[in-house]
Amino acid sequence: MGSTRITKVAIFLILVGAIWALNFNKIEGRLTTMTTSRSSQPGRSLLQAVNVSEPLRHSDDTVRVDPLDNFKKYRGGYDITNKHYWSSTIFTGIHGYAIGVLWLFCGLVYGGFLLATTFCCQNNNRKLKKTSPCQEQCYLWPTILATFITVLAIVATGLVLGGNARFHSKAKTVVNIVIDTANEASETIYNTTGAMKDMSVNLEVSNNGSSQASGFLTSTSQKLDSQAADIQRQAKKNRHAIDNGLRIVYIVTIVTISFNLVAVLVLTAFGILRLRRALKVFIGLCWLLTVLCWLFFGMYFFLEKFEGDTCTALEDFQKDPYNSSLSSILPCNELLSAKSVLSDVSAGIYDLVNEVNTNISTTYPDLIQVCNPFSAPPEYRYQPNNCPDNTIKIAEIPQALKWFTCSDESTGPCVGGLFSANEFRTVEGYTNSIQKILNAYPGMEDLVECQSVEDAFSEILHRHCKPLKRYTRMVWAPLSFLSIIMVALVLIWTVESHHMQEHHFSDGSVKPRSTAAEITEASIAKETKDDSFPNSVV
Template sequence: MAISKDTTLGLAYIIVIIALILPQTAAQVVSIEESVEDHTIRVDPVDNFKKYRGGYDITNIHYWNSVIFTGIYGYAIGVVWLFCGMMCGLFWIIITFCCQSHDGGRKIKKNLLCNCKSCHFSPIALAISFIMLIMVASVVVYVGSANFHFQARTSVNIIVKIADDASEIVHNATRVLGDIEKNLESSITADVFTKLNSTANRMDDAVDDVVEKTWTRRRTVNKAFKVVLIITILIITLNLVAVPIFSVFGVKMFWRPFYVFVILCWLMTVVCWLIFGLYFFLENFSDDTCTVLENFKENPYNNTLSSTIPCAKLLSAKSFLQKIAAGISHVVYEVNKNAGSLLPKGVYLCDPFSAPPEYSYQPEMCQPNTIKIADIPELLKHYTCFNDDNEKCGSSKDFMNAGEYNLVETYTNLVQSILNMYPRMEQLIECQLVKDAFSQIILEHCKPLKKFSRMTWIGVMFLAVIMVFFVVLWTIRACQDHSHHPSDCSV
């Protein structure tokens, strides 16, 4: 069962052709990154308040301007509240210096403010009521922000995993090229050898660059979410600590520390309004993202993501995969055609691909009397004489020598390596990895993202409103007490 030289060269040339085609399919893969687009029309404040119509593009500064501007309600109220605080502080400073006159060496207070004895209210009941409300709002904000951070971080990790999976597949392809170089070095020309080597290096460099950029973006995004979470937790924690202390100073009428805490709580209220606007924007951003992922899932080849996730271009590379399948099917056909001289009688090689032109990969459809390509070496072991000096081996046509066996084993392993990575390469070309990742985000994380971002901004808004009333009412209460105690005019 000796193998002819023509058959050996035929196998070698087919493997080389496959090796040269393979990089064409992998070259399109490395452009898959975590970018998305959607059709959103919003006011762009830095473009003369014109409508932004460029779609959901995270690389476009005008998109970010328009979506961040959706939180203008919180930003505006925060700025107004800060301005009011500055005006009130300035007013109190003026009153402090102007509320005293000298009469014969005595300081006499001029009652310019807060002479409202009829609007007296209980400070203890006020303090308890606001502390309870602030505790409830703080719990809502903490639960919402922590869960939103978790869902956002998980979604980012899922998208990053696309690049990791693509990297693994491309590196597997380059390892196959390396094996081809190593095992066929003596059978291919120096030009082909150089081309294989340079192609493998380019593939590795390209995919490593994509992975590095993806992980850098992941760290940036996660750091941004972490900063937002830390600021949110810090503010609600400060509120929980400052409000009771503030109330104690107000009840006990310790005016100097009381006014320090007025300023502190006023500033924390400003930050609460800003956080409200931030999470309002994050809800809109999450909604945009999930909408565009839904559109991508329905039509991955013609949507707003086509410019950043080139599924249509990847699909065009499917013809290269079909050439690989056609090459392997041709090898199987030639082997089965000469089964008597290549395989034991009655044994045929299984073609793992369907009939042309589809060439669908279906290794599980092998007939009972066929063997898989990977099983060829094990089968031929029983028909191989590994001792070249044995006269029986030299005289029998039913046995092959060790050299022929090693050659068949080498070619078989190379073809099987290509088959092993064929399904994953097919997934990349059909954008299945991206579709699966986006489907997971849509099913498991989109609703929680919207839910917890909304829960957070509602909780922060409630907390900010409570803080506004809390600071204002306590200031009125302090003003009343100053009206009743003329000696306390000076702060």
């Protein structure tokens, strides 16, 4: 009698996979209805379905000049797919761009003036001029001022380099969070499709399920695999592109600012040593570096504005994931529509386990029952650890039945075992497949409800938004200060270079002040001699 009871229990367990797979026929119908009602394009990706309808956007206070629209005001809000948003946001750094271009224009004009005076006025430059009595005193104060400004440039350079390192580190952290979320989503899909493939194989081997259910599982898993592969491919591509962009910005900023510091120190050294030709060369070099400093200031200022817009969009997403300014790039609306399909799966497993337990209770009330991993309707919440003491989890079924199974080494009829090794492998295959799906269920639920994306954005919003904006400000604020210092320093040494040229400073030497006096005295003596010569003759 006991043997008959356990055999029937085994039959119930074998039917678990088949009945669950048959429930996919209803799910397939729902998927077909959803697909045909939304788009007539076959094979359309769920992640691309967001383009079907224009997402609703929250109104914001973003009003910026758009240079691509005849400098009209852009009021379209945060939308990284819109070129007008990018142009208006990049244009926020116009102060740095404009000053940099203006400074470059002034440098070109000044360079042209120097070339003109060099080739056209060489004879005038050769004339000796009388040395000013305040020459040494007039040279001392600009040198002290230039030295003080150089010290300020060193401090500003340190602040820029430190802020840039922190900005780069924090930006990489944010990018890694977003990309890792995409990778986790694809991994969740792979886990689910793996379980579906196992279930399909078990149906074909055991012939307990219809070929239609097996074919549906196979085709659905292939489509989902394609989706997961596309997510991984895009994530890898975006990670590579963003990492390269951040690395280039970081390296270019470090190299430029470090080279600028070296040029400033050499410029000041040449100015103090009164090396006029070398001083002119480094004045031109520092002039160009000043242009770059202003351009970098504008770029980092724009980045802070973009970060502020992004953080505001994340706040909107936290309030309403299905109607935010990020809806143009996140398919939460479409994923939400698949929630009913996932609910059907939950209800199917719940009803199936209850059916098995009902049959066990009716026929064999003393036998242990299977733990239902889902709560009662209408919630159908997944709660795998909320099992009564007198139940067994689905994953533990093969281990419990192993003791009543004939081994593969048995020859002839199975004596003492309740079912054969092939029957046990069938039960084991079904239970393992169902358990894999149950293991992937929380991830699929988070994915359908956009919970994984919401968690990632919540982490960025509450832990990284403010530090990222602060570190960006720690770059552009010292950059603006450094740019102003560079302008002042270049102007000081430009004036001093003209002062040196007017008083005939040579490279590495200074015309003695007594030379002009001796020339004057000799000239007076000669004139006196010439005037007295006729009288002596007479």
